[in-house]
Amino acid sequence: MPRWVKLGLGVIVASLLVVAGAAGGLWWAGQQQLTKDHGALPSTVAGGPGDAALGARLVGVYGCNGCHGKALAGEDFYGIVAPNLRRRAREWTREDFARAVRHGLRPDGTSISWAMPTEMFAVMADNEIAAIHAHLRRLPAATDAQPITLKHRLFKAYVAATGELIPNVVLVRATDAGPAVAPAPGTPAWGPYFTRLACAECHNHGLGGTGGDTPALADAIQVYDWPAFVRLTTTGRPPDGRKLRLMTGVGRERLVHMTDAERRALFDYLKSLLPP
Numbered sequence: 698m699p700r701w702v703k704l705g706l707g708v709i710v711a712s713l714l715v716v717a718g719a720a721g722g723l724w725w726a727g728q729q730q731l732t733k734d735h736g737a738l739p740s741t742v743a744g745g746p747g748d749a750a751l752g753a754r755l756v757g758v759y760g761c762n763g764c765h766g767k768a769l770a771g772e773d774f775y776g777i778v779a780p781n782l783r784r785r786a787r788e789w790t791r792e793d794f795a796r797a798v799r800h801g802l803r804p805d806g807t808s809i810s811w812a813m814p815t816e817m818f819a820v821m822a823d824n825e826i827a828a829i830h831a832h833l834r835r836l837p838a839a840t841d842a843q844p845i846t847l848k849h850r851l852f853k854a855y856v857a858a859t860g861e862l863i864p865n866v867v868l869v870r871a872t873d874a875g876p877a878v879a880p881a882p883g884t885p886a887w888g889p890y891f892t893r894l895a896c897a898e899c900h901n902h903g904l905g906g907t908g909g910d911t912p913a914l915a916d917a918i919q920v921y922d923w924p925a926f927v928r929l930t931t932t933g934r935p936p937d938g939r940k941l942r943l944m945t946g947v948g949r950e951r952l953v954h955m956t957d958a959e960r961r962a963l964f965d966y967l968k969s970l971l972p973p
């Protein structure tokens with residue numbers, strides 16, 4: 698073999714080794730985070746037996762089926778698999794399930810990442826989490842609609858290694874806890890409770906909005922009267938024929954499942970917020 702070919706091959710092999718080493722390092726760092734055991738699991742109480750009919754409504758209002766698939770059997774959520782909840786609810790006890798949704802911890806002590814909005818769900822009431830668990834168990838067993846592929850594993854390891862995939866245990870505050878029973882619509886505790894679970898995921902803590910993406914709700918509600926608000930929260934259409942993006946589906950597919958009492962209480966609560 699001529700010397701220049703040998704040299705060329707050597708350079709190629711060396712570069713491949715460097716690339717493989719870097720990829721291996723990233724994979725290793727990602728796995729360190731993803732498989733970390735966060736130790737002592739907080740005990741949770743999740744009142745039962747859950748009201749499955751209430752659970753069927755809540756998976757819509759809180760958007761579980763927006764990310765875990767319409768049938769709740771799993772879906773790809775921006776490259777991360779939102780797992781098959783019908784299977785999880787069968788495999789995990791109500792306690793395990795409550796700990797996952799509210800504290801972001803799986804039964805093996807690993808943390809679920811912030812792709813799942815645990816930070817908002819941390820205050821979910823015992824009766825509501827039990828209701829969702831009961832609803833999922835009442836649905837027929839389903840195979841995973843979105844299997845975890847090699848591509849999903851590599852992507853997850855990569856975003857974990859770069860620090861983009863924040864573990865939920867870091868985000869949930871020790872003081873976050875849900876009441877035994879969700880507040881009743883119209884009571885003073887209801888507005889902050891409901892909007893944290895149903896709106897804060899996109900409109901931010903305190904409902905102040907997120908820069909250019911979502912408006913502050915105290916502002917946005919100004920142009921709404923009651924009939925217009927009913928239309929937004931049942932059909933996703935705003936008052937003046939503008940075209941909304943994400944909020945169209947939120948109105949049409951999520952908020953449509955609110956009870957009349959909740960819709961009225963939500964309107965009154967948003968109108969009571971002081972514009973920033």
Ligand code: HEC
Binds near residue numbers: 759763765777809818
């Ligand atoms: C914005 C999207 C989104 C919403 C809304 C959402 N989830 Fe998730 N959820 C995810 C993703 C993505 C994961 C996987 C995250 C990971 O692996 O780090 C997940 C993980 C989970 C897990 C852990 C499963 C496992 O095997 O690790 C449970 C349980 C869960 N979600 C329940 C729920 C429930 C109940 C609701 C509604 C109250 C809900 N989720 C709403 C995206 C979402």
Ligand code: HEC
Binds near residue numbers: 936943947
């Ligand atoms: C999944 C994300 C998401 C959730 C959850 C969500 N919103 Fe929105 N909302 C948006 C976005 C994004 C906009 C900006 C308009 C658009 O792009 O669709 C918006 C706009 C709005 C507007 C202004 C509409 C207009 O006239 O321009 C109102 C009012 C509103 N949301 C109320 C709510 C309320 C109340 C909740 C909770 C019950 C909620 N939203 C939950 C994403 C969300």
